[in-house]
Amino acid sequence: QWVVTLACSDSLKIIFRVCIRDAHLQPRCPPHVLMLIVRLLLKTPSSCYTPPSLHSYFTTPPSLPSFIRHFSLCFQPRARMPPKKVVKEEKILLGRPSNNLKIGVVGLPNVGKSTFFNAITNSAAAAENYPFCTIDPEESRVAVPDARFDWLCEHYKPASKVPAYLTVIDIAGLVKGAATGAGLGNAFLSHVKAVDAIFHVVRGFDEADVIHVEGEIDPIRDLEIIHEELRLKDEEFLTKQLAELKKGLVRVGAGGGAGDKAKKEEYEIVQKVTNYVVEEKKDVRKGNWNNKEVEVINSLFLITAKPVIYLANVSEKDYIRKKNKWLPKIKAWVDANNPGDLLIPFSGVLEHKLSLMPAEERESLLKELGAVSVLPKIIVAGYQALQLVYYFTGGADEVRAWTLRVCSRLPT
Template identity: 30%
Template structure:
């Protein structure tokens, strides 16, 4: 499975410019709303310096990087959840993504129009978040209404399902995202089938100039209950000036927050993966060395499924070597003799850097 990130935001905030910079493509980026109608799709490899070192140890030149799909989705506007600006069509595309990259315009440039005639990042963030929230609320209410009249579920499951939907509706009516609720694992399995927008991880991409001529009240931004500055990435796609702004200084102190002037591809992708809590395991042999990105806390059998469904269906065990041990000893026979190769079962939690050989029955 290739991890999908949807790039969203108001029209003319820099979504297509960011997409072009990262994917090195050249899709249209015009100075008018809804330049992008059909989503643009780009696949980028995830850089990882460990691959080359592993390849040397197993004597192969074939290196395969894991990939992320970036989807440039047309600009949303107020009323998108009700169909404004082809909103329903665009929201459907976001539902198909694993994560959301929310681009916020912070730069002022009179030559680049703003759909609401002035640059106000706080308002713009609220507009997008509100539309995502209202779309989920509408979906939740429809699901609840449909299921509440069905009697074909077992009593226990029926009660759990309806109570879960009630909790979600109350959360959304309070103006809060679903991802801020604590769900049991069985509840998450129920919710994930509906692809709720506010349950997806979201990274804020602040598109600013180096001199940050647009002032933002950082205290007001921190008050927004749906904004988490620890998952934000300031980027510069427009001008080259010196940094001199309180907002920049505050953002630079945030956890997981870096600056990308003219967007360094490798740093951006790695930082994006870190912000989304994506980890990497490896498969290695004389034919090839390959990296696989996965969500933290995946079990061995879930990781096996990323390679092929047969691996998970016929799973026997996983032979696991840590990256540190693999590079230190380099010789598979020595690694086994020293007990550095572990035999793990289905419920083993895969760690970042694990080099895994899956044993399975077909």
Template identity: 40%
Template sequence: MKLGIVGLPNVGKSTLFNSMTLGKAEAANYPFCTIDPNVGVVPVPDKRLERLTELYSSEKTTPAVIEFVDIAGLVKGASKGEGLGNKFLSHIREVDAIIHVVRCFDDPNVVHVDGNVNPIRDIETINIELIFSDLEILERRISKTVKAARADKSLQKELDILNVLKETLENGKCARSIVFDDPDTVSFVESLTLLTSKPVLYAANVLEDDLADDGASNNYVKSVREYAQAEGSEVFVVCAKIEEEISELDNDEKLEFLAELGVETSGLDRLISASYKLLGLISYLTAGPQESRAWTIKNGTKAPGAAGKIHSDFERGFIRAEVVSYDDLNRLGSYSAAKEQGLVRSEGKEYVVKDGDVILFRFNV
């Protein structure tokens, strides 16, 4: 999973990135201090893996990972070259979803590029730049397809879809606001890698005092939640400065600090949970003496497709999947005990993998 972090300058993007990845992105109180995109890879915390490693005496534990890409703060006119320009937008085209950091706090010591805090205006400033960038791509694609459609009438359907997208963007709406039912159409739209078609997770950056009630008493956060709900996006509340502080603590100190703040989980944990939900992802597990490992797949993936995450040969030569739920394995303490109680199932090609399944794939190439 690859997530791009965007937002206006000085909203807490680089501070949040540093806390999530223990990275070294420069975080300073002036625009454009992050000039090149910073990339950090973060393991997904999963206590089930720790338990499997213990049960199987695994030599190695490999969690699922998330890749974060932090780019320079965008400003009004970025798509036309303002600020550091359009080149940063190309970095976001590679990601699965966008984390849009929104400033939801007042602080006279932290400069705002527009002079005052207004989360909805800030969100719409970024959206307009993404829309302009997408329109540029669509216009080029439409011009090319119009010419090709003269010789190949089957391209008319593509042209119709492109025009629907263009009209939507020209009306100031993001491409993700259109719901396409036809799988071929969905695949075609995905192939365009439009910025405004990517799912968005809004990170409402607040001060420490707003963490305990998850921003419920913060009017800025309320407005972001209403905006996100209207477009079917997710919101999570975070204090980037606090996240940066706790990122340097060990696990016990971290839990103690969070308890003092009245918070059960860190911002990173909440971000990962919200990202999985937003993208419809789950994790299945494999375990053995050599390695216990988590694999991230789309919810609804069938057994052969899940096997293909490990290696294409597993999918191509799939025979069956031997499946036991993590909960049963954890409760009984061993694979053999689960097997004795009939809790290890043999599943075929139509089996839909569930979150927490511990699977041994049988295949033959």
């Protein structure tokens, strides 16, 4: 209110009152603009800051209309900038960034791994009643069942049909102490490290004729053995890797520099992963890792970072009647140790028998038994565990399912 007492004309007082009122309602009005108004009215210089764009007002005082016009522009409400678009960071997946991925069949000796492998791939790998029947890994691939692909083939009747395939590898049985070399464990674990996902087969049937490497049937003990051997192999590898990285940091520091930032960051990540595996005794795939950590983990090819599907091999009788004394305990163990992992019961004997039959006989037997084959479900689950998807192209020449990894770009 003190401003209106300045010596000036009545008309300018009215205008100035209005300007002051409007300025008071505009919180964005800078203080130096208000001081400028006073200086213009008094036509006296001041030591307050004046923007360069307004210097001309002091050398050549503006006319009243131009002053009012300029003053009103100073108090126009500012246009709000649109909020910045939040760019969501794409999550990097654990595992190799490839479309050519493989899943391995893992378990103790004589639990039905090779029988399952033969049934699912319609192969003829050796499956005998003694440990270490399989030494070198067997590899085969099986078409991924899909009714949409079958419909396209029926519709186009193409000369060539190319479905999506799941590559399966039969790996020799692991025994207790495999991580320290027992039972050719180092060689067999290197085969496990080379695959991208795991079918973990556990024995859930009692049969005296089929010997067990531990002497008696106990699926929970068997699960613990395999789980611990895989974890110990990662623990051994991570401990060595951490020591090598630490030596590298010491050499860099000895040179007098500030140190290699990237190497230091890698060391910290490997240390964090090592603590997770060694101290917490958890599988790497169950950790909550950011993208940078996932990049480092993927470069290590850790066994416990691979997705796992548990397959409970039960007798044909138990499978048909849908009842097995071990299944609830196996399910409880999986939920407690690796929550979210899939458990699928199957009968290796029945599935192998079905795989040797013509299609019509197979359907007839299943109808008679009141059962269904679970192999299609296992194949699809294995394909999804590898985080693979596919899309179709179709025509008279060819119907094809094109495989690619989740979150990857389509070829152009």
